[in-house]
Amino acid sequence: MIKACVGAVCALLLLATNSAAQMPSETERALAHALLRDTVAMDTSTGRQTIVLAQTLAQRFLAAGFAEDDVRLLSVGDTAGLLVRYRGDGSGGRPILFLAHMDVVPALRSDWERDPFALVEENGFFFGRGALDNKAGLAQLAATFLTLRAEGFTPTRDLILWFSGDEETSGASTQALLSQHRALLGDAEFALNSDAGGGGVGAQGRATAYVLQTAEKTYATFTLTVRNPGGHSSVPRADNAIYELSDALARLRGFQFPVMWNDTTILAFRNAASAAVGPEAQALRRFAERPGDRAAARTLSLNPSYATLLRTTCVATMLSGGHAENALPQSASATVNCRIFPGVAVSDVQSELQAIAGPGVSIALTAPSNASDASPLRPDVMQAVTRAVHAAHPGLMITPAMSAGATDGVFFRAAGIPTYGVGAIYMRDEDDFAHGLNERVPVESYYQGLAHWRALVSELAGRR
Numbered sequence: 451m452i453k454a455c456v457g458a459v460c461a462l463l464l465l466a467t468n469s470a471a472q473m474p475s476e477t478e479r480a481l482a483h484a485l486l487r488d489t490v491a492m493d494t495s496t497g498r499q500t501i502v503l504a505q506t507l508a509q510r511f512l513a514a515g516f517a518e519d520d521v522r523l524l525s526v527g528d529t530a531g532l533l534v535r536y537r538g539d540g541s542g543g544r545p546i547l548f549l550a551h552m553d554v555v556p557a558l559r560s561d562w563e564r565d566p567f568a569l570v571e572e573n574g575f576f577f578g579r580g581a582l583d584n585k586a587g588l589a590q591l592a593a594t595f596l597t598l599r600a601e602g603f604t605p606t607r608d609l610i611l612w613f614s615g616d617e618e619t620s621g622a623s624t625q626a627l628l629s630q631h632r633a634l635l636g637d638a639e640f641a642l643n644s645d646a647g648g649g650g651v652g653a654q655g656r657a658t659a660y661v662l663q664t665a666e667k668t669y670a671t672f673t674l675t676v677r678n679p680g681g682h683s684s685v686p687r688a689d690n691a692i693y694e695l696s697d698a699l700a701r702l703r704g705f706q707f708p709v710m711w712n713d714t715t716i717l718a719f720r721n722a723a724s725a726a727v728g729p730e731a732q733a734l735r736r737f738a739e740r741p742g743d744r745a746a747a748r749t750l751s752l753n754p755s756y757a758t759l760l761r762t763t764c765v766a767t768m769l770s771g772g773h774a775e776n777a778l779p780q781s782a783s784a785t786v787n788c789r790i791f792p793g794v795a796v797s798d799v800q801s802e803l804q805a806i807a808g809p810g811v812s813i814a815l816t817a818p819s820n821a822s823d824a825s826p827l828r829p830d831v832m833q834a835v836t837r838a839v840h841a842a843h844p845g846l847m848i849t850p851a852m853s854a855g856a857t858d859g860v861f862f863r864a865a866g867i868p869t870y871g872v873g874a875i876y877m878r879d880e881d882d883f884a885h886g887l888n889e890r891v892p893v894e895s896y897y898q899g900l901a902h903w904r905a906l907v908s909e910l911a912g913r914r
Contacts, residue, residue, distance in 0.1 A: 547642065
């Protein structure tokens with residue numbers, strides 16, 4: 451049973467399902483395999499190949515009977531996104547979005563044991579760049595839509611796929627969708643994101659928990675710069691740009707942003723307390739019972755995994771300064787990367803950094819940043835996810851979570867569309883090589899994920 455939840459959310463998370471997970475047919479497995487194979491084969495770390503993949507997938511949907519007006523390729527700069535609308539009868543409410551991304555980070559063939567752009571099945575895994583992030587989710591969603599269409603399924607509301615083309619870089623395709631083509635989404639009620647969430651697996655191969663992502667920290671990078679007239683190094687002065695920058699960074703190192711919390715982090719801490727031991731378990735429980743408790747926060751701040759969930763964090767990541775070994779530096783700069791707690795404005799963090807650094811340090815945001823609030827713990831989504839998870843793993847704990855990293859979900863939340871990371875992959879932490887060498891996804895977890903997505907569609911857009 452799920453432990454340590456409260457109120458209406460607790461009641462929903464404790465709902466059990468009596469139905470067994472519907473395993474995918476051989477036909478659906480074959481389709482899912484072909485989709486994963488073909489998408490991994492395209493090196494979509496480049497924009498051109500992402501456009502080709504979008505065109506290829508569009509042809510699949512058109513061949514399956516989707517109307518041309520419901521399959522839209524949106525070109526944005528040197529990449530593209532693909533939007534597919536699966537029309538419902540309108541009896542079930544507003545549209546639901548389903549998210550994945552087509553692009554991947556680069557992979558050097560010389561570094562990999564296998565060709566990163568050829569799907570290889572070995573030792574119970576599918577290997578390949580993007581096999582986990584995020585072509586597994588993309589292929590699962592495409593296979594689910596295509597299979598349901600072939601079966602003649604009519605959803606009770608419109609279902610909209612959005613496959614973005616540059617999630618790993620600028621997110622321009624998703625931002626263009628929301629700013630220039632918002633009408634294509636209608637009045638979408640919420641989004642389900644395949645690029646976040648998922649299940650953990652223990653040493654015995656059994657699922658240990660399911661994480662449902664409901665919030666993401668805002669990614670923002672600042673440049674701190676000190677400028678100086680400089681001079682000859684034989685005549686040192688007190689006003690040295692490098693020293694002044696070092697002093698500012700030392701103050702930043704000793705600074706902590708205020709402790710914060712939301713419904714997601716409180717429930718996450720409450721659930722984590724049931725598995726933790728010693729002082730950390732006590733601190734997790736105390737913070738969940740008394741949000742903001744200082745003693746609990748101090749204990750949790752000693753563990754980086756918990757510390758990042760308690761507050762905004764900013765850390766120096768790069769340095770540069772000076773122009774010659776025999777000259778006083780005319781400038782020195784540092785790159786500071788921040789992960790900002792949901793709901794906090796980027797401008798507020800910049801102001802705090804300025805106060806820490808002092809008037810002699812100029813601070814600039816290196817690129818536009820998108821802030822978003824946490825998504826509410828919607829009863830309908832929580833219930834649907836619980837039933838989908840319990841169909842395969844009865845009684846598994848389901849924990850809302852806030853990510854320190856970022857996905858396309860941050861753009862949809864910022865645009866007022868609550869977004870939930872409900873990925874279908876279950877795997878061990880030590881097998882997670884997203885962005886790394888020999889990226890992989892467990893074969894059976896990949897196929898079983900088809901039942902996960904079908905269950906979500908059935909629960910949220912099927913006949914009762």
